[in-house]
Amino acid sequence: MKQLPESGFLRLPQIIGDAKRNIPALIPVSKSAWWCGVASGKYPKSVKLGARTTVWRVEDIRAMISAA
Structure with a gap:
């Protein structure tokens, strides 16, 4: 990784x-x-930083990878 x-x-x-x-x-x-x-909750929820900017927290992605 x-x-x-x-x-x-x-x-x-x-x-x-x-x-x-x-x-x-x-x-x-x-x-x-x-x-x-x-949408189903399998992956972390997104964060909207602006009208056209969607991001995900690194901490949430790390937690998802380590849980797999």
């Missing part, structure tokens, strides 16, 4: 990866599968 900061936020491409920008996936799922998982 690549190094994650101790605290802060991650955008969706940083979590599920982006081949065009050469960003490896932490959680290898599709965008639609990720959003379905967020």
Whole structure:
């Protein structure tokens, strides 16, 4: 697993990866599968920083990975 900061936020491409920008996936799922998982409670809830900015807390992503 690549190094994650101790605290802060991650955008969706940083979590599920982006081949065009050469960003490896932490959680290898599709965008639609990720959003379905967020809606069902399988994945952490998002935080809206603005009208077009959605992020996830690094602490929540770390906890989800270590619980798996």
